Amino acid sequence: MTSSTESRTPVVVVGGGPVGILNALGLARQGIPVTVLERNDGVARAPRAVVYHWATLEGLDRLGVLSDASAAGFLKQDYCFLNWQTGERVRYGLSLLEGQVTHAHNLHLAQDRLVDVALEIIRRDALPVDVRWGRTVIGVQQDDSGVSVTAARQDGTPERHRASWVIGADGAGSAVRSLSGLSFEGLTWPERFVATDVHYPFEEEGFDQTTFVVDETFGAIIVKINNDHGTGLWRYTYCDPLAENRDVALERMGRFFDTVLPREADREMVSFSPYNMHQRWATTFRLGRVLLAGDAAHATNPTGGLGLTGGLFDTYLLIDSLAAVLRRRQDDWVLDRYAHERRRVFQELVSPTASANKRLIFGSTQTPEGAAAWTRVQRLGQDPEAARARLMFTRQLETPAVVTAGARL
Ligand SMILES: Cc1cc2nc3c(=O)[nH]c(=O)nc-3n(C[C@H](O)[C@H](O)[C@H](O)COP(=O)(O)OP(=O)(O)OC[C@H]3O[C@@H](n4cnc5c(N)ncnc54)[C@H](O)[C@@H]3O)c2cc1C
Numbered sequence: 001m002t003s004s005t006e007s008r009t010p011v012v013v014v015g016g017g018p019v020g021i022l023n024a025l026g027l028a029r030q031g032i033p034v035t036v037l038e039r040n041d042g043v044a045r046a047p048r049a050v051v052y053h054w055a056t057l058e059g060l061d062r063l064g065v066l067s068d069a070s071a072a073g074f075l076k077q078d079y080c081f082l083n084w085q086t087g088e089r090v091r092y093g094l095s096l097l098e099g100q101v102t103h104a105h106n107l108h109l110a111q112d113r114l115v116d117v118a119l120e121i122i123r124r125d126a127l128p129v130d131v132r133w134g135r136t137v138i139g140v141q142q143d144d145s146g147v148s149v150t151a152a153r154q155d156g157t158p159e160r161h162r163a164s165w166v167i168g169a170d171g172a173g174s175a176v177r178s179l180s181g182l183s184f185e186g187l188t189w190p191e192r193f194v195a196t197d198v199h200y201p202f203e204e205e206g207f208d209q210t211t212f213v214v215d216e217t218f219g220a221i222i223v224k225i226n227n228d229h230g231t232g233l234w235r236y237t238y239c240d241p242l243a244e245n246r247d248v249a250l251e252r253m254g255r256f257f258d259t260v261l262p263r264e265a266d267r268e269m270v271s272f273s274p275y276n277m278h279q280r281w282a283t284t285f286r287l288g289r290v291l292l293a294g295d296a297a298h299a300t301n302p303t304g305g306l307g308l309t310g311g312l313f314d315t316y317l318l319i320d321s322l323a324a325v326l327r328r329r330q331d332d333w334v335l336d337r338y339a340h341e342r343r344r345v346f347q348e349l350v351s352p353t354a355s356a357n358k359r360l361i362f363g364s365t366q367t368p369e370g371a372a373a374w375t376r377v378q379r380l381g382q383d384p385e386a387a388r389a390r391l392m393f394t395r396q397l398e399t400p401a402v403v404t405a406g407a408r409l
Pocket residue numbers: 014015016017018019020037038039040044047048049050051052111135136137138169170171172173174175176193194195237275293294295296302304305306307308309310311
């Protein structure tokens with residue numbers, strides 16, 4: 001394509017992260033051609049999501065992704081909270097939901113691997129998805145009949161795409177959102193998260209495959225990613241008030257790890273990345289023919305793994321809603337419903353819960369609020385009904401598709 005030509009497609013997805021690629025895959029499975037514009041040369045490899053909560057797995061299954069994703073990752077049930085000061089451990093698990101839900105386990109898989117799996121399925125099933133790497137979207141203009149999207153190639157050449165609908169799945173710094181004049185309300189936390197991928201004999205040291213270390217200084221989220229290298233690869237995420245860049249993060253990490261992962265000879269850092277943390281949401285998730293999904297629509301701190309969880313539930317609803325509109329089975333009110341409901345779920349459920357999770361894990365259990373929060377954690381280990389209720393929470397984050405004549409769209 002040259003700068004003078006223009007591609008035409010029903011849907012342009014901006015962003016080739018998990019939300020963008022899964023939206024493209026789902027629409028293409030319904031016979032709708034999609035162009036994906038992604039600014040990177042390939043799949044982004046930074047350490048980010050690992051955990052897919054049980055309630056999201058039915059949607060991955062409907063998209064035809066679950067089986068390959070499960071084979072690439074692994075399934076697990078158990079949770080552990082470790083009070084770093086007292087050494088007390090509280091354990092409970094998804095076995096409590098067996099017989100009540102279809103998938104009584106979480107899937108662990110690094111999010112770049114989930115994107116790899118989805119891209120491989122698109123290729124294998126010859127789905128009508130045209131992924132264009134190295135395209136940075138710099139312009140979005142809509143009129144009554146469609147949207148024009150301008151992308152810059154890596155040599156700066158502009159490329160124009162015309163679509164009936166655009167999905168902005170271009171992450172928390174979304175260009176689609178800002179080019180549409182939408183603000184991103186909320187707050188940015190003063191501390192940063194440092195996500196590390198590390199080989200370390202956590203299991204020999206008594207850690208469970210998902211462990212929340214509760215402490216003001218040494219609070220951490222520890223999650224096993226895979227079984228490589230005998231010890232397995234683990235994601236160790238902690239909070240650093242100063243890690244504003246990689247050099248500062250690396251310098252402070254050495255001292256931090258000497259305390260929490262003291263077997264230095266057995267410790268091998270594979271990658272790390274400091275992240276700003278937000279609780280933010282777009283003014284609206286729909287502006288005419290532009291729809292926002294995933295982090296472009298809402299960003300949360302990742303304590304409790306609710307970020308991509310929300311993005312996956314956006315994805316499942318948006319695929320069904322947009323496909324129904326494109327096939328003229330529904331008026332576009334279903335897209336207003338999408339925008340309204342997904343924003344409401346984020347504001348009322350995801351964001352407050354993720355904020356409470358962060359305050360618990362990275363706070364003191366000595367304050368009155370911290371002590372009360374720890375008492376609630378202890379109850380999870382003692383009262384199966386309390387644990388069941390907590391585990392069922394992620395189900396509340398889903399918005400069911402509109403069902404017509406008894407059938408899912
Ligand atoms: C340390 C950490 C751990 C996490 N763990 C979990 C977890 O376990 N479970 C969970 O549910 N969530 C987790 N999250 C959150 C999760 O990573 C995000 O919610 C997820 O990445 C959102 O996916 P996305 O596709 O919406 O956006 P992104 O993954 O940010 O993808 C956006 C894509 O858009 C591209 N892009 C950006 N601008 C442009 C442009 N102008 N033109 C073209 N392309 C563009 C980017 O290059 C990128 O590839 C975690 C986050 C962090 C930081």
